[in-house]
Amino acid sequence: MLPATTERVPLHTAAAVNRKIRDEAAARVAYFARRPAEIPGRLAELDREWDIERSLEANAASLALTGIVLGATRDRRWLALPALVTAFLFQHAVQGWCPPVPLLRRLGFRTATEIEQERNALKALRGDFARIGQAEDRAAAAFQAARV
Numbered sequence: 001m002l003p004a005t006t007e008r009v010p011l012h013t014a015a016a017v018n019r020k021i022r023d024e025a026a027a028r029v030a031y032f033a034r035r036p037a038e039i040p041g042r043l044a045e046l047d048r049e050w051d052i053e054r055s056l057e058a059n060a061a062s063l064a065l066t067g068i069v070l071g072a073t074r075d076r077r078w079l080a081l082p083a084l085v086t087a088f089l090f091q092h093a094v095q096g097w098c099p100p101v102p103l104l105r106r107l108g109f110r111t112a113t114e115i116e117q118e119r120n121a122l123k124a125l126r127g128d129f130a131r132i133g134q135a136e137d138r139a140a141a142a143f144q145a146a147r148v
Contacts, residue, residue, distance in 0.1 A: 006113045008096020009052055013105045021110055029121045039126045046119050052101070052109040059100060060089045 003011050010018050032039050050058075067081025092098035123129065128145040132138055 002094065003096060006111070009101060009105070009111050010114075012095065012097035012101060014102070017102075017105050021105070021108065021114060024108070025110075025114065025118045025121075029118060029125070032122055033125050036125060039122050043119060043122055046115055046122075049115055050109070051112040051115055052104055053112065055104055055109050056089070056092060056098070056100060060085045 002008075028042070032042055063085045064082035067078050067083075067085065070078035070081070088098040088100075092101065123145065129142075132141045132145055134141075
């Protein structure tokens with residue numbers, strides 16, 4: 001059985017690494033709880049943060065393109081590189097693991113879900129979700145709070 005998309009990478013990451021990523025996010029949220037004026041800046045940083053999927057895709061595309069160019073201009077054996085990279089990318093799509101994942105996780109690359117959890121915690125601190133209960137159209141207010 002395949003794990004859910006949101007669980008694939010953490011399930012294939014060492015518990016200590018997952019814990020470190022969670023603890024660092026919790027520490028950042030605690031920091032901004034004491035400095036609410038700085039929350040918009042942090043939210044902007046989170047908008048620019050590359051999640052692990054994007055990093056893997058960029059890495060795979062770079063290596064595959066390099067292998068194709070070298071295979072076409074230098075030696076056909078370089079064509080093994082894009083074949084290997086695409087196999088790893090497929091493995092990641094199915095299982096949530098491929099050889100670069102442990103390294104990227106140790107470097108602090110987070111999943112989109114982990115980034116979104118920090119974003120939602122900061123928005124809650126800022127009071128975005130408190131306005132939902134006061135709004136006339138609660139559904140529209142909830143959607144707007146999730147988008148901000």
